[in-house]
Amino acid sequence: MGDGQSQKAWLSATKKQLSVAYPGLTWDALASMLGVDTESFKAYRLPTTATGFSALPQCLKDAIASLLESSSSPASKPVEQAETSALLIPALAGMVVRKARASLIDGAMVAGISRLPGIPIGLNQEDRNAMALVSKACLSNGLPDHGAEIHELLWRCTLPFDHWLDIPEVRAAGLGRTNLIHGEDGIPTVEAEELAQKFTGLSAGLEEQLFLKFLELLRKQPTSIANEYYTRTREFVVRHPVCSSEELRKFGNEIHLQIWMLLNQEFYEPVPSAWEIDGTVPICAHCGNAMKKGKAGLVCRTTACAISNPATQGSTANASDILRANRGIRQYWIEPGLDEVRLFDTLKAMSFTVELYPDRDRVDIAIGEIGIDLKSYTSPETLGRKFKASIGGLAHYETKLLVIPDWILKATPSYIDRLKLAMDRKNILCLTVGQAIEYFKKRHADA
Ligand SMILES: [Zn+2]
Known part of the structure; x- marks a missing residue:
């Protein structure tokens, strides 16, 4: 868009320009070429001050630019x-x-x-x-x-x-x-x-959206208590992909009643009897989640655990005696949580003063002025572009670590180099969980 030119004027000029290649081009036709429904497209063409006005998202600007480019040069791609x-x-x-x-x-x-x-x-x-x-x-x-x-x-x-x-x-x-x-x-x-x-x-x-109620309950508390409740709740859930009613009842003593009720009624749900194998539910010795039948024996239901660890059964439980985290919780907390708590536990064992999910998840782990974010994107380019646009909570820390699970590097050996290239930020250290542990061992020895 030109200097001072409104979005409306810019779109009109664009349409006029495209009409050379597409005689009689209508707004509806342009919307459909861009894959946008005609009603939403109207919102982009309103004056900036009008009710219902929407700013064009970057992906649409890019799409329009590529339309313009392809229509102006005759030898270009269709x-x-x-x-x-x-x-x-x-x-x-x-x-x-x-x-x-x-x-x-x-x-x-x-x-x-x-x-x-x-x-x-x-x-x-x-x-x-x-x-x-x-x-x-x-x-x-x-x-x-x-x-x-x-x-x-x-x-x-x-x-x-x-x-x-x-x-x-x-x-x-x-x-x-x-x-x-x-x-x-x-x-x-x-x-x-x-x-x-x-x-x-x-x-x-x-x-x-999924955690709206949880965050609203926390907002009613003073900040430091809210932060503490956040960490305790999330840590409990990550360490208990399935839990007994006894464990959940005990946790009630550590947390606000309303948060506990939310956990009990919404975060956890009954385990279906179909999860029983020969009468009981096998529990993973590594992460505490239930196991299921795989091609060559039992496998953990936490994908990150099944990829990282040899399948090992610990205890068993009756389906009716335990609860499981619901699928949203599993995806947003439990899957990434496996590596987060592993790193947290290792650093704690090395006597660092370490915080898990500080300031309601500003970063995943913090040690004083060091902030650590763990991300398990399979595409280094997608993760790199995300961090190129914004480094999120890491901005609050002097030393910034972006850590990926070791199994991701195993699957894509060029991952770290591609991540650095896509991210294009020199002030962020990119490591695997294993490398991060080595990094802190060295710091520990130097201290
Ligand atoms: Zn497991």
Whole structure:
């Protein structure tokens, strides 16, 4: 947009310019080329001061720029390809996040993942546009049309992109190993939410919505108590993916009654009897979660644990005697929590004064002036771009550590180099959990 030029004027000028290549171009046609529904597109064309005005998100500006570029040079790539490459990923990720919200937050039926046809899922215009972009990308790359049917498409989204949408745009964005939905829980991956950014049509992130009640209860407390309750609650849950009613009852003595009730009634739920194997539920010796039957024996239900540790059964329990964390909690707290508490426990054992989730999760771990964030994105490019845009809570710390689980480096040996390149920030140290432990051993020895 030019200096001082309003968004409305800029869009009008853009449309005029595009009309050279597309005679008779209407606003609705332009909206559909951009994969935006016509009503939402109207909001971008209002005067800045009007009610209902929306600022154009960056991904749309990029898409418009690539449309302009492709239409002005005659030898350029076809327009379909230009719009697809700019919008395909955010539009698809946006659809995934909207569908998840419907099932996770609004309590609608879980749909799509089981590949069962006939489950009604409301599709809005944006969803249909996202599906059309997938179809277009598939057809122009000689792939079967994966965008035609919503159940099929959502099921595909549980697989890494290189299994089904191995196209140049996806490879260029470093997304080959990325999947948008966790197959087990039907919840968007952290990457899906990151890629969707402002493309979901939602004002708050899923995690924010999921923990709204919890955070509201905390806000009623004085800050230091709220921070303490936050850490205690999250740590309890991370250390108890399943817990007995006795454990939960005892924890009630350490926490505010209303928070305890929230844990009891919403964070935890009954364990289905189908989780029993030969009459009891096997419990993982490493992380305390339940185990399930895998191809070659029992495997832990926490994915991060199953990847990192040899399967080892500890105790067993009757399904009716224990509760399990609900699927949102599992995805947002328990999966990442495995490496967080492992690092926390190791540093504590080394006699550092270490805090877990300080200031209601400003960073994951802090030791005085050192802030540590753990992230398990499969794509170093997606994580790098996130931190390039904002380093979040690490800004409060003198020494900044961005730590990834060791299993991620094992899967992608070039991960750290690619992460540094995409992030382009010299003041953040990128390490694996194992390397971080070595780093602190050295600091300990030097002290
Ligand atoms: Zn485990």
